[in-house]
Amino acid sequence: MTRPVVMLFCRTYLPGFRSGGPVRTLANLIDALGDEYDFRVVTLDRDWGSNECYPGVDHDRSMPVGKAHVHYLDPARISPAVLRSLVRMVQPSLIYLNSLFDLALARRVLLLRRFRQLPEVPVLLAPRGQLNPGALELKAATKRAYLALLRHGGLLDCVHWQATGEPEAQAIREALGEGFIARNTAGLHVAPNISCARFGDPEKWQPRASNEPLRIVMLGRVAPMKNVDFAIKVLAAMEEPARLDILGPLEDADHLAACREAAKRIGPRREVHFRGPVEPADIPDLLASYDCFLSPTRGENFGHAIAEALSSGLPAIISDRTPWQDLAKQKAGEVIPLGNPVAFAQKLDELARMPGNELRQLHRYCIDYAKASLRQAAILDANRALLDIARGRGESELNRKTWC
Structure with missing residues (x-):
């Protein structure tokens, strides 16, 4: 035929x-x-x-x-x-x-x-x-x-x-x-x-040492649409130590320059690293080394990065401009309206203070939710x-x- x-x-x-x-x-x-x-x-x-x-x-x-x-x-x-x-x-x-x-x-x-x-x-x-x-x-x-x-x-x-x-x-x-x-x-x-989700194993995730910062990852282009400058404001508003790694191509030179300048002013116990583009095959192993995922995006029609983060077990702290609206109900993260970086920061501080065994349970919830969502x-x-x-x-x- x-x-x-x-x-x-x-x-x-x-x-x-x-x-x-x-x-x-x-x-x-x-x-x-x-x-x-x-x-x-x-x-x-x-x-x-x-x-x-x-x-x-x-x-x-x-x-x-x-x-x-x-x-x-x-x-x-x-x-x-x-x-x-x-x-x-x-x-x-x-x-x-x-x-x-x-x-x-x-x-x-x-x-x-x-x-x-x-x-x-x-x-x-x-x-x-x-x-x-x-x-x-x-x-x-x-x-x-x-x-x-x-x-x-x-x-x-x-x-x-x-x-x-x-x-x-x-x-x-x-x-x-x-x-x-x-x-x-x-x-x-x-x-x-x-989706072509590759589901992680929460038992392989290793909690960070007590003196280490919360390991936060963003996955996507460094461009105004992804709101990277807003993410840096979120980091600056946190009380707990944190490190933000941004994995993705550096698309917009002006936006990148503004983000780098903002990253210099966020104060002690805060780190921002622009890691550049990542080969798709390497993403699951990389995500497994983080505690949570951040995406204050201005809008997504789907959000492959969100799906990949959840599939890897990362609680997702995201804006309200994506189809992923029920994260809190499923104990897989939080959906927060844009405009208030402090609300994002408070949720990240909550994760930073969470004991390792409780955070591992969140990783399990995230993977279960991803499996159910990506039918x-x-x-x-x-x-x-x-x-x-x-x-x-x-x-x-x-x-x-x-x-x-």
Whole structure:
């Protein structure tokens, strides 16, 4: 039986990892459903923020990467003609765009489609949290102007939209307008991200010595969206000794400079270390050496870093702008509204004063919660249904309009 062909356009894909969650989202999707769908990935030939091409790339043909075939493009040589030729060669049953604000690939595909330069193929667009309020707050005028241009220019007409949960679906409704969704879209569908969780063993976690600082970790890009400067304010407000390690690529130079300057002023018994990017395979072992996870993020549509931290047994102290809303109820951490670094600091101080045996029990609760939350069967079914609905082989619960 011939598998449906899904042609996926994304700015970064494997072996890249610096862009964080989006790469893992797509890799997990393809690994989980690659036996049922023929995934053809079109991406750039380098990692996020890098000027170096991946080694061994052949720009003239697609290459097998896991369960997908990947065509790597030199960003200097991308043109409408190249993208049009690739789509016509592949003849997909569905085009899947991984980003709304990707100017290198997504925008070009939408323009080609708008001016009927592509075959009439359904398009599924996943904004990956880009329309969440916290994301739109950053460079708000530019983003809203670009979104208005896409809407009024007809580039988003008859596009299927993916949200990873009801909060993101509501954010999409608010950003686009209910009327636009009702009149102009082919459907708004909810399908959670697929996790590839590697669950830790709480018995392997070693409590720190009584004179050592609380070991706090952040995992993600050093960028305004991740609110690293806020995390440093939290550390400064703590009473107990603490060390904050930030694992992730240094994306925004201005933000990094401001964070380094703030870190110099936090006083004694406080340490902040920028550890840089980490290979995905090394993350579970690294997380096992910390006491807790901190993420005062401005917004996440899923939060792969949160899932990985919980799966490794780390209590998560996070903002209220993620789908992970019931941590306190499950004894797996705390959800705290942004705006009050003292509340974050008080929770971290509470963990710092907790005896080792009690903290180990929290690690057990976190792993149990992660296992229950990341139920693969239901999530796989939702993503399978999403791909079938978008290519015209199913029916959406949120919007039953067919592709137009």
